[in-house]
Amino acid sequence: MSDEATFDKFRTCAVEVLQVPADKVVPDARFGDDLDADSLDLVELVMALEEAFDITVDESELDGIETVGQAYELISAKL
Amino acid sequence: MLLGVGADGPVRGRRVAITGLGVVACCGIGLDAFWEGLLGPAPEGLRRVPDFDPTTWFGPKEVRRVDRFAQFSVASAAMAVEDAGEIEVDPDAAGVVFATGVGGLETLEAQVGVARDKGAERISPFLIPMMMPNAGAAGISMRLGWRGPCETVTTACAAGTHAIANAARLVAAGRCDVAIGGGSEAALTEVGVGAFTNMTALSREGVSRPFDLRRDGFVAAEGSGALVLEELEHARRRGARVYGEVLGAASTADAHHITAPAPGGAGAATCMELALADAGVSPGAVGHINAHGTSTPLNDLAEAQAIGKVFGTPGPPVTSVKGITGHALGGAGAIEAVATVLSVARALIPPTAGYEVPDPEIGLDVVHGAPRPWTPGPVLSNSFGFGGHNGCLVIAPVDR
Numbered sequence: 001m002s003d004e005a006t007f008d009k010f011r012t013c014a015v016e017v018l019q020v021p022a023d024k025v026v027p028d029a030r031f032g033d034d035l036d037a038d039s040l041d042l043v044e045l046v047m048a049l050e051e052a053f054d055i056t057v058d059e060s061e062l063d064g065i066e067t068v069g070q071a072y073e074l075i076s077a078k079l
Numbered sequence: 080m081l082l083g084v085g086a087d088g089p090v091r092g093r094r095v096a097i098t099g100l101g102v103v104a105c106c107g108i109g110l111d112a113f114w115e116g117l118l119g120p121a122p123e124g125l126r127r128v129p130d131f132d133p134t135t136w137f138g139p140k141e142v143r144r145v146d147r148f149a150q151f152s153v154a155s156a157a158m159a160v161e162d163a164g165e166i167e168v169d170p171d172a173a174g175v176v177f178a179t180g181v182g183g184l185e186t187l188e189a190q191v192g193v194a195r196d197k198g199a200e201r202i203s204p205f206l207i208p209m210m211m212p213n214a215g216a217a218g219i220s221m222r223l224g225w226r227g228p229c230e231t232v233t234t235a236c237a238a239g240t241h242a243i244a245n246a247a248r249l250v251a252a253g254r255c256d257v258a259i260g261g262g263s264e265a266a267l268t269e270v271g272v273g274a275f276t277n278m279t280a281l282s283r284e285g286v287s288r289p290f291d292l293r294r295d296g297f298v299a300a301e302g303s304g305a306l307v308l309e310e311l312e313h314a315r316r317r318g319a320r321v322y323g324e325v326l327g328a329a330s331t332a333d334a335h336h337i338t339a340p341a342p343g344g345a346g347a348a349t350c351m352e353l354a355l356a357d358a359g360v361s362p363g364a365v366g367h368i369n370a371h372g373t374s375t376p377l378n379d380l381a382e383a384q385a386i387g388k389v390f391g392t393p394g395p396p397v398t399s400v401k402g403i404t405g406h407a408l409g410g411a412g413a414i415e416a417v418a419t420v421l422s423v424a425r426a427l428i429p430p431t432a433g434y435e436v437p438d439p440e441i442g443l444d445v446v447h448g449a450p451r452p453w454t455p456g457p458v459l460s461n462s463f464g465f466g467g468h469n470g471c472l473v474i475a476p477v478d479r
Contacts, residue, residue: 019140036140043204051201 006079010072013048017041027069035068049075080251080327081357091359092251095325096314096477099163099307101155101261102417103128105300106403109158114421117403117429118450124285125267126300126405136222144205145218146183147265151303151410152215153222156259159305160223164319166257166307174227174255175219176246177305178238178262180409180464181271183210188268215263215303227255235464236371237330238262239304239412240472244328247308247472256313261305262413275299278338282374287406288433289372289399290379290445297373300405304413306420311477323423326457326473327358333467340377344385346469351389351459354471358457362390365473366456367428369419371463372399373406374433378463383441393444395459396451398422402432412462412470419474423455 001009011025020035031037037045046057049071055078065071082092102109105126106116133142133150136157145153156177160166166173186209190202208214213231220229228249232242239262246260275281282296314321331353333346340347355362368390371382386394400418407414422428427450434447457475464470 019138019143040204040208041140047201047204051197 001079003076006076007072009052010049010075013052014045014068017045017048025068027067027072029068030066031068032066053079055079080247080325082252092248093253094311095247095250096309096311097306097322097324097420097474098309098314098319099159100322100417100420101158101162101305102303102414103131103151103155104302104404104414105129110162110421113417114425117400117418121287121403121432125272126298126407127267128301144209146186146209146214148179148181148183148263149209149214149218151265151301152177152261152263153218155261155263155303155305156219157222159259159261159307163307163309165317166309167317168257170224170226172227172256173223173225174246174249174258175216175225175229176232176242176249176258176260177216177219178232178242178409178413179212179215180233180235180238180264181266182212183214184266184271185268186210188270219259227258233409234468234470235466236406236408236411237462237464237468237470238409239414240416240460240462240470241330241412241468243306243325243413243416244330244470244472247325247328250308250310257307257309259305260308260413261303262410263303264408264410265301266408267299267301272299280375286433287374287402288435289370289374289401289431290383290438290441290443291434292436292438294374294376294379296375297401298405300407302404302407302410302414304410304417306413306416321477322420323474323476326360326475327354328470328472329353329357331469333469335467338465340381340463341467343388344381346467347382347461347463348385348388350469350471351385351461354459354473358473360457360473364457365390365395365459366453367395367422367458368397369415369422369458369460370397370399371461372401372431374401380440382461382463383443386443392442395444396428396446396453397443398428398446399431400429402434412460415460415462416472416474419458419460423458423474423476426452426455428453
């Protein structure tokens with residue numbers, strides 16, 4: 001899967017779970033400030049990503065993840 | 080409404096005006112549609128609320144994170160507050176008491192399916208905040224920014240009535256200047272309907288006909304009702320329209336059986352008497368009874384016996400709107416309180432839909448066939464729940 005296709009899939013999950021416009025899901029976007037996501041939203045997003053990409057993300061890996069770009073890096077590194 | 084007993088006897092509380100109404104029911108969303116529905120033909124089958132659009136009250140993310148019962152709660156409360164006009168209340172003196180019988184069953188059921196199919200690690204992190212019975216009350220307080228008491232009553236089918244009574248007492252006691260009381264239910268799921276079916280509570284024919292000889296069970300419903308309750312002088316100072324007032328309320332338990340009413344409706348009769356005493360109203364002054372009237376053989380007989388005991392036979396005109404609305408469990412008492420207030424405001428008692436054949440054991444004056452004009456006076460609104468919970472409200476026009 002190309003990087004672009006992977007990011008598209010990532011973005012689809014974020015749009016579905018966070019109910020934000022697709023054009024707001026960009027690498028610099030911060031989950032809290034820009035996408036209005038709280039900690040439970042992020043738990044649900046991670047679940048959706050785990051299912052979409054057939055991966056497992058440990059809770060401890062989420063420490064310090066604040067932006068879409070950081071989350072995408074975490075996911076894509078597992079593919 | 081009494082607050083307790085002091086050195087000089089019973090202490091009467093502040094007067095509690097009803098200044099706003101909101102309703103989400105199978106026969107209509109909003110007051111005019113609801114009232115028309117109460118006067119129209121009965122819907123058929125399960126009483127789902129058609130055409131409920133949560134996006135009127137919630138953003139796209141919230142719609143996914145709030146169970147249908149809590150969506151109904153917020154919707155009816157928001158309509159009631161809008162109906163009440165500019166309330167301008169100190170948020171710390173504004174409360175919410177909102178009922179449900181079941182809570183977020185739809186969410187729970189869906190997530191049980193997820194746990195089975197995909198494993199416990201896929202259970203939604205929103206399951207708890209969506210299913211908890213207090214989610215409706217919490218949603219209302221967050222929406223309005225009201226920081227006074229915010230509580231949930233779960234006394235099955237009496238819960239809506241108890242919540243309104245408790246909210247009214249917050250105002251009467253001076254803890255709140257304004258409080259919302261109401262209740263909501265949305266439990267018409269596969270498991271919810273199956274469970275009521277198997278306990279043989281539902282009408283096999285799917286017809287709600289309260290007090291009729293042929294009644295064979297209730298018709299399950301969903302929906303919500305909400306009342307804005309406001310200290311009378313607070314309401315008058317701001318020039319609010321006052322529909323009426325909550326004169327009194329009472330709560331008792333049968334202490335008899337988990338589902339069947341006490342023989343002769345003993346607990347219900349005591350509750351009616353206590354509510355009238357709380358209101359300072361004699362049985363003879365009651366102009367109308369909005370009955371619990373579920374259309375089950377046992378409830379309607381016990382309620383009729385209780386009414387006979389307190390008021391004599393036939394007693395004041397009785398109606399049960401459940402012929403139209405079905406039985407919305409924890410929402411029922413609140414939906415019926417809205418109907419009761421509208422009966423006062425519009426000087427018309429809606430007929431009991433489905434009632435045609437009198438039961439010789441029920442000697443009540445059941446309003447049926449057509450709405451009955453009346454001179455509004457104090458009304459008793461009854462609710463009785465599984466668990467033996469009894470709740471009664473006395474609602475009256477403001478006459479002085």
